[in-house]
Amino acid sequence: MNAAWNAVIGLEVHCQLATASKLFCACRNAFGEPPNTLVCPLCTGQPGALPVLNREALELGLRAALALGCEVAARSKFDRKHYFYCDLPKGYQISQYDQPLCSGGGLTLATGKRVRLKRIHLEEDAGKAIHDRGQVTLVDLNRAGVPLIECVSEPDISTPAEAHEYLSALKEILQFAGVSECDMEKGSLRCDVNVSVHRAGTPLGTKVELKNLNSFAHVVAALEYEIRRQIEAYESGEPSRAPVQETRLFDVQRGETRTMRAKEDAHDYRYFPDPDLPPFHVTREHLERARAHLPELPAARRKRYTDTLGLCEYDAGVMTSSRALADYFEATLRFSSSAKDVANWLGNEVLALFKDPSSGVRAVDELTFKPFDLAQLIELADSGKTNRAGARTILRAMCSTPKAPRELLRDLGLEQIEDTAQLERWCREVLAGSERIVAEVRGGNEKALGALIGPVMKLSGGKAKPQAVRDLLGRLIAERGSAG
Amino acid sequence: MSARAALATALDRIERYDEDIGALLEVDAAGAAARAAELDRSESHGALHGMPFVVKANMCIEGRIASCGSRMLEGYRAPYTASAVQRLIDEGAVPIGIANMDEFAFGSSGENSSFGSTRNPWDLSRAPGGSSSGSAAAVAARMVPFALGSDTGGSVRQPAALCGVTGYKPTYGVVSRHGLIAFGSSLDAVGVLATSAADVERVLAVISGADERDATSALRAPFEPAPARTDLRGLRVGLPREYFPADLDGRVRQPLEQALDDLRRLGAELVELDLPTTRHAIAAYYVVATAEASSNLARYDGVRYGARIAGDGSLQGMFAATRGAAFGAEALRRILLGTYVLSSGYYDAWYLRALKVRRAILRDFQAAFERVDVLAAPTSPTPAFRLGEKLSDPLAMYLCDVLTVPTSLAGLPAISVPCGCAAEDGVELPVGLQLIGPAFEDARVLSVARCYQAATEHHRRLPPLVAGGVA
Ligand SMILES: [Zn+2]
Numbered sequence: 001m002n003a004a005w006n007a008v009i010g011l012e013v014h015c016q017l018a019t020a021s022k023l024f025c026a027c028r029n030a031f032g033e034p035p036n037t038l039v040c041p042l043c044t045g046q047p048g049a050l051p052v053l054n055r056e057a058l059e060l061g062l063r064a065a066l067a068l069g070c071e072v073a074a075r076s077k078f079d080r081k082h083y084f085y086c087d088l089p090k091g092y093q094i095s096q097y098d099q100p101l102c103s104g105g106g107l108t109l110a111t112g113k114r115v116r117l118k119r120i121h122l123e124e125d126a127g128k129a130i131h132d133r134g135q136v137t138l139v140d141l142n143r144a145g146v147p148l149i150e151c152v153s154e155p156d157i158s159t160p161a162e163a164h165e166y167l168s169a170l171k172e173i174l175q176f177a178g179v180s181e182c183d184m185e186k187g188s189l190r191c192d193v194n195v196s197v198h199r200a201g202t203p204l205g206t207k208v209e210l211k212n213l214n215s216f217a218h219v220v221a222a223l224e225y226e227i228r229r230q231i232e233a234y235e236s237g238e239p240s241r242a243p244v245q246e247t248r249l250f251d252v253q254r255g256e257t258r259t260m261r262a263k264e265d266a267h268d269y270r271y272f273p274d275p276d277l278p279p280f281h282v283t284r285e286h287l288e289r290a291r292a293h294l295p296e297l298p299a300a301r302r303k304r305y306t307d308t309l310g311l312c313e314y315d316a317g318v319m320t321s322s323r324a325l326a327d328y329f330e331a332t333l334r335f336s337s338s339a340k341d342v343a344n345w346l347g348n349e350v351l352a353l354f355k356d357p358s359s360g361v362r363a364v365d366e367l368t369f370k371p372f373d374l375a376q377l378i379e380l381a382d383s384g385k386t387n388r389a390g391a392r393t394i395l396r397a398m399c400s401t402p403k404a405p406r407e408l409l410r411d412l413g414l415e416q417i418e419d420t421a422q423l424e425r426w427c428r429e430v431l432a433g434s435e436r437i438v439a440e441v442r443g444g445n446e447k448a449l450g451a452l453i454g455p456v457m458k459l460s461g462g463k464a465k466p467q468a469v470r471d472l473l474g475r476l477i478a479e480r481g482s483a484g
Numbered sequence: 485m486s487a488r489a490a491l492a493t494a495l496d497r498i499e500r501y502d503e504d505i506g507a508l509l510e511v512d513a514a515g516a517a518a519r520a521a522e523l524d525r526s527e528s529h530g531a532l533h534g535m536p537f538v539v540k541a542n543m544c545i546e547g548r549i550a551s552c553g554s555r556m557l558e559g560y561r562a563p564y565t566a567s568a569v570q571r572l573i574d575e576g577a578v579p580i581g582i583a584n585m586d587e588f589a590f591g592s593s594g595e596n597s598s599f600g601s602t603r604n605p606w607d608l609s610r611a612p613g614g615s616s617s618g619s620a621a622a623v624a625a626r627m628v629p630f631a632l633g634s635d636t637g638g639s640v641r642q643p644a645a646l647c648g649v650t651g652y653k654p655t656y657g658v659v660s661r662h663g664l665i666a667f668g669s670s671l672d673a674v675g676v677l678a679t680s681a682a683d684v685e686r687v688l689a690v691i692s693g694a695d696e697r698d699a700t701s702a703l704r705a706p707f708e709p710a711p712a713r714t715d716l717r718g719l720r721v722g723l724p725r726e727y728f729p730a731d732l733d734g735r736v737r738q739p740l741e742q743a744l745d746d747l748r749r750l751g752a753e754l755v756e757l758d759l760p761t762t763r764h765a766i767a768a769y770y771v772v773a774t775a776e777a778s779s780n781l782a783r784y785d786g787v788r789y790g791a792r793i794a795g796d797g798s799l800q801g802m803f804a805a806t807r808g809a810a811f812g813a814e815a816l817r818r819i820l821l822g823t824y825v826l827s828s829g830y831y832d833a834w835y836l837r838a839l840k841v842r843r844a845i846l847r848d849f850q851a852a853f854e855r856v857d858v859l860a861a862p863t864s865p866t867p868a869f870r871l872g873e874k875l876s877d878p879l880a881m882y883l884c885d886v887l888t889v890p891t892s893l894a895g896l897p898a899i900s901v902p903c904g905c906a907a908e909d910g911v912e913l914p915v916g917l918q919l920i921g922p923a924f925e926d927a928r929v930l931s932v933a934r935c936y937q938a939a940t941e942h943h944r945r946l947p948p949l950v951a952g953g954v955a
Contacts, residue, residue, distance in 0.1 A: 041564050045783040047557070047665040048544045048566060052699045080779050082826075084803050091782020137799065139787065270826040272835060275669035275776055277699050 003200040007227045008207075009163055009193065010155035011219075013170060014148050015180035016125065016188035017060045023124045023147035024051030024094065031186045035140035043145035045089030050276050053078075057147035060179045061101050061122050062282065062290035064149055067177040067297055068170075070105030070120055072287060077279040078122075081269045086139050087127035095123035095150075097271040099279070106154075107169050115166050116154040123148050143187075149179070155194065160223040167191065167216050172298050176323045184215055191219055196243070197230045205230065209247040210257055222250040226257050301326055309339035318347040324364035328371060335375035338382070345378050349395055361399050369398040377405040389462055390414035416465045420472070426459040427472050431480075441477050449473055487520035487534025487578060490629075494536040494580055497627045501950055506602045507612075507621040509541055510549055511581040519578050530576030531690055537572065538581045538631045540619050542589055543674070544663040545569055545579055552665050553585040553597035553615075556784045556791050556810040566663020567698065568632060568674045568691040575690045583618030583631055588781065589639055589667040590814045591615050592884035595875055598812055603871070604647060605947035607911045610868040613643030613884075616677065620647040623677045625950050630678040630687050636667045637769055638863075638888025640675030641900035645863035645916025648902045650933070650943055652676045652684045655923050656895030657702035659688070660695030666780040668773035669700075671892045680943055681901060681933035685709040688926065704924070710931035712938075717751030719932065722856030726762035727887055733866050739904030739915040740862050743936075746903075747860065750939055755856050761845045762890055766882060768845070769889040771825050771838035778822025781815065817878065846894040853922040858932055862887055863900040863916035867908070887918065897926040899933045902942040914945075 019029050025042040042049040065072050079097035100121035108114050127144035131137050151170065157163050171182040171189060182189040191213050196205035210226060213219045226248070233241040248257040273279075296304070298320045305316035319329045325346065332342045350367075353359040361367055377398070381391040386409055394408045401408070409415060417423060430452055431438060440448040449470065456469045495513055502508055516536065523534055539545060542552045544562035551557045569579060586596035594617025595601040602617040604610040605625045612621040616633030620643035623631050633640040635653035644651020652675055659674040666672060676687045685707070693706035723744070728737075748754055786792035786806030795805025811819065825834035852859065865886060874880045891898045903917035917936075921929035937943050 044788055046563055046789070047550065047552070047560075047783070048542075048562070048661075048663045049564070050662050050698050050700075052697060082779060082782055084782070084785060084800070086785075086787045086799055089783060089788060091785060092779055268828050270779075270823065270828070270831075272775060272779070272826055272831070275700070276666075 003202070005197050005227075005231050006200055007158055007195060007197050007223070008155045008204060009157035009159075009195045009223065011153045011157065011163060011166060012192040012194070013151045013153075013167070014190040015064075015151070015174055015182055017057050017147040017149060018178060018180055019054060019056045019060060019147055021054055021056070022145040023054050023057050023122070024145055025049075027145065029146050030142075031188070033142055035138070035142060038142040039144070043089065044141055045091075051094060051274075053277060053280065054147065057122060058101075058280070058282075058286075059290055059293070060147075061120065061149050062286060063177050063294050064151070064174060064179045065102040065105065065120055066287075066291055066294050067173050067179070068105040068107060068117055068120070068151070070102035070117060072102045072282050073099060075099065075279055075281050076101050078274045078277045079271045080274050081271055083267050083269060085126070085129070086137055087129040087141075087144070089127065089141060089144055093124060093126060094274055094277070096121035101149075101282075106156075107166070107173065109162060109165050109169065113156075113162070115156045115162075118152040118154050120149050120151050123150060160220040160227070163193070163223055164216050164220050167219065172320075176295060176298050176301075176326070178293075178295055178323070193219060193223060195223060195226055195230070197227055197234070205234070206243045206245050208243055208245070210250055211247060211260060212249045212252075214252070218250055218252060221255055222257055225250075225255060229257065295323075298326070305339070305343075309333075311339060311343050315340075315343040315347055318351075319343055322364065328364050328367070331371035332374050332378075335372050336378055338378075341378050341382060342375070345374065349392060350374070353395070353399065359396060359399050367399075368402070373398060373405055380405055380409060384416055384465055385409060386414045386416055387462070387465060390416070413463075415463065417460055417463045423456075423460070423464060423468065423472055424476070426456050426464070427469065427476055429459065430455045431473070431476060438477055438480070449477075485534060487523040487576070488517070490534045491516055491520040491536050491578060491580065494628050497625065497950070497953070498581070500953060501605070501625045501627065502622075504603065504608055504949070505605055505621050505625055506600055507583055507618040507625065507627065508538060508581040509551065509553075509584050509599055509618070512548065513580070516578050516580040523576055523578070530574065532572060532686065533576035535577045535630070536580045536628050537577050538583045538619060538622050538628050539569055539579055540616050540631070540633045541582045541585050542634055542665040542667075543569055543632060544665070545582075548579075548582060550582075550665060551599070552588045553599060554587045554810070554812065554815065555598045556815075557789075558598070558791065560790050562663075564663065566674075567660035567695045569663065571691050572632075572687070577690075580628065581622075583616070583622055583633075585617055585619075586615035586639075587812045587815050588665070588777070589615040589634055589636055590777070590818055592638070592642055592881050593617070593869070593871070593874060594621075594643070595871060596812060596814045601871055604868045605949050606648060606913055607868065608949070609870055610913070611646070611871050611873075613646035613864070613868065615639040616643050616651075616675070619677045620644050620649055620651065623647070623649045623679060624947055626679070626946065630676060630683055632691075633675045633677050634664055634667070635673050635675040635888075635892065636671045637773060637892045638885045640673075640677060641888050641898060641916065641918060642864050642884060644677055644900045645902075645914065645918075646868040648905070648914030648942075648945060648947065650678050650681055650684055650902070650937075651900045651916075652678075652681075652688065652930070653891070653898050654688060654692065654707075654926050655702070655897045657700055658692045658704070658707065658897075658924070658926060660691075660698040660701045662695055662697040662701075666776075668776040669780060670776060671769075671773055671895075673892075681899065681930050681937055684899070685930050685934070688930070692926075702924070707926055709934075710927040713931055713935045714938075715751040716747060716932065716935055719752040719858070720856040721747055721752045721754050722757045722852050722859040723754055724759040724762065724852070724859055724861060725756055726759050727861035732862070735867050735906030735908065735913070736862050736865065736915050739906065740917060743903035743917045744860065746936065746940055750935060754860075757852055757855060759845075759848045759852060759890070761841065761848045764841045765845055765890040765893060766886055768838040768841035769885070769893055770821065770882060771834050772842060772893070774818045774822035775825050775835050775838075776822070778819045778826065781811075781819055784810070814878070842893045845890055849890070849894045849896060849920075849922075857921075858929060859920040861918045861920065863918040864888075867906050867913035867915055891920050894923075896923055897921045897929045899929055901933050901936060902945065903940075904942050905945070912948075914942075
């Protein structure tokens with residue numbers, strides 16, 4: 001019997017660096033501005049304009065290298081990669097060919113499997129060609145010259161699920177390191193895939209490149225389709241169906257891949273060293289500075305959250321699901337004594353806000369209230385000034401008004417009732433109409449008491465403290481027992 | 485002299501001579517007049533107060549046409565000003581026109597301009613040399629006291645020699661290339677054409693110095709002229725045998741030998757030596773320069789500016805049609821050559837080998853400069869040739885650069901100074917003496933040239949056409 005089929009997968013991930021300006025000019029690096037407003041003579045390819053390396057981009061590249069354990073090259077250079085396209089203003093892209101910023105490194109998946117990196121290099125992004133506006137092609141050069149790193153993995157990945165995990169982990173590390181936003185929707189993270197299949201113990205199959213993968217889900221779907229296609233092609237035994245070295249596009253609608261260009265149509269990019277940019281040397285000081293600016297990475301944070309702050313694995317995982325949330329969590333902790341409570345509020349109530357369109361906030365960076373305000377709110381709830389439902393109402397209000405939680409508590413009338421005489425009147429009222437339940441409780445069924453709490457809360461307009469109601473009901477029932 | 489008076493003189497001479505010579509593509513009389521009046525009103529005067537100058541058409545001046553002598557950029561207005569030009573303007577110099585040139589600086593005669601050939605002021609039937617043809621001719625006819633040119637393989641020095649003016653190529657990196665439209669980026673140098681080495685020094689002092697907009701500009705303070713020397717005692721001048729072949733044109737040899745005598749008379753010690761890699765220089769140069777040119781000219785695709793020809797309507801069709809029609813023959817030849825030498829499978833054999841030769845040439849020069857202070861050689865193998873004479877023979881045209889490309893490959897400072905004339909068919913044709921120095925010894929090269937000019941009159945001679953009008 002034949003050995004099972006194995007897939008061999010390598011990923012090339014392009015990430016836009018989160019710099020203030022472009023890689024070789026002073027134009028702002030930003031997304032969503034009107035077309036061709038973030039441009040200058042250099043990034044529109046005007047004759048005579050010369051590139052000058054943005055040190056911040058180099059710094060972020062080094063940070064990525066350190067975060068992923070790569071070996072940084074002492075000397076590195078830029079090369080020109082030539083091809084003609086309307087979104088490529090100079091007729092070449094400035095990239096790095098044979099002396100990349102760094103090599104080696106990698107990351108470890110949850111299973112303990114190591115995915116090695118081949119290299120990371122710096123390069124500039126191209127502009128954007130827009131073809132769907134009738135007869136003409138429009139070009140927006142805002143993106144032209146934005147700094148990218150290309151992270152090339154070794155073909156160590158074996159399944160679509162591993163590819164997904166690798167991408168998630170890479171994205172998480174680069175986000176935490178402050179290297180890139182890694183937002184696929186904004187195009188700040190893009191991914192190409194190489195995949196081949198072979199039977200264990202036999203030579204590798206022909207490698208196929210997949211493009212147009214605009215989400216992690218597309219990567220998985222395209223890989224699943226492509227692996228199946230290649231296996232079926234080999235198993236058919238028809239030489240005409242055997243996979244050929246080519247680039248295939250993923251068709252999102254049909255969920256399949258199809259030929260984009262064959263190997264013989266591959267570009268000859270005519271790489272050569274860019275004479276406008278002298279080779280650069282990464283000194284020990286460069287590296288030390290990058291290391292000093294390297295923020296704590298997600299795995300280290302999770303460990304600290306469980307070991308030092310006493311969070312459970314689950315909460316630690318939720319708090320590190322994004323750099324923004326983790327930073328917000330830690331900022332809130334500065335004003336709050338209970339990490340557990342803060343994690344609880346952020347993980348449940350605040351994340352729930354993001355899922356609810358009516359809240360008006362979709363992400364941490366859209367929150368209008370400050371970590372201090374959140375800590376105050378938690379304090380109100382913990383100290384019994386309001387109950388959970390009241391606090392939740394206040395949290396919602398905090399999304400649309402700059403008022404402090406304490407003010408909202410008063411304005412919305414959500415203080416918990418601490419007036420025992422009033423509570424007692426409500427309890428007696430409920431007890432009077434619930435002889436059957438009272439009898440049950442007295443008969444030893446403590447749980448039956450729960451059915452009495454709701455009606456009392458209702459009478460209080462939600463302002464009673466549930467624990468106080470429970471205690472009071474228990475005491476009143478016991479008193480009636482001993483009295484009768 | 486007031487800026488307005490200097491401008492009036494320049495405009496008068498342009499009016500009188502340029503119809504015959506064709507040095508300038510564009511004259512901005514109104515803009516220059518406004519600037520001159522403004523300068524004369526101002527209290528403080530810059531180092532070059534009121535000096536009119538022209539700029540080779542491959543350097544950007546905001547709002548002016550930077551055509552590079554090509555249909556491709558016909559009507560292209562630069563959106564910014566080159567650093568060198570801006571520094572001149574800041575010191576009170578007044579740009580008054582754009583000088584003709586071989587298309588994209590590809591040529592040694594001036595005939596490759598899409599807008600017609602410039603003629604040599606010494607003999608209108610002859611070529612002024614190139615590619616800074618208009619800049620050299622404009623200075624030769626004394627339309628302006630100086631002009632900016634660019635020198636990639638001799639494009640300032642060779643036309644300076646053929647037009648009888650002083651032409652200087654600084655050490656690579658001494659003058660910012662920002663705003664110089666690239667030909668061969670690792671070779672390109674902004675150069676100065678003037679009527680004397682002293683004037684070159686005044687201009688160089690303004691345009692030199694580090695520029696944060698050019699990563700290849702040297703991190704150095706601006707050039708400062710060396711103190712004047714009354715003689716050349718103690719100076720060792722190397723004479724590379726390869727630059728004085730047995731079959732050197734007699735019209736060049738005779739004035740050159742007189743110049744060497746003059747140097748000796750001034751106290752210099754002349755030393756013959758060898759630069760054995762010289763014979764590989766032309767081949768290496770045309771590989772490196774065309775490789776870089778093919779890349780630098782890739783941006784002219786019809787998309788954003790310049791010529792656009794629709795072709796078959798597809799994007800690739802538009803690229804092909806635009807480039808095929810708007811580039812001249814020499815530009816196409818060099819783009820094809822450069823594309824070839826960078827192609828996979830040929831890169832190692834051509835481009836990498838040329839880089840090795842380039843390093844060997846540099847080592848040759850470095851070894852020579854351990855023995856001598858400067859090198860002396862002819863600038864051009866011949867005096868000015870007739871228009872059309874070499875146009876059909878690209879190789880003969882490339883050989884015009886044989887004496888200038890080695891220094892470009894090595895990035896060294898070099899000057900061409902007039903050293904006499906050869907008489908032919910009853911006309912006098914200027915000949916240039918080339919002085920070459922070690923990297924960043926610009927001041928040494930220029931001070932030797934200044935001393936030579938203080939002791940000789942060749943640089944004061946005027947073309948017959950203008951001799952009567954320029955006293
Ligand atoms: Zn820009």
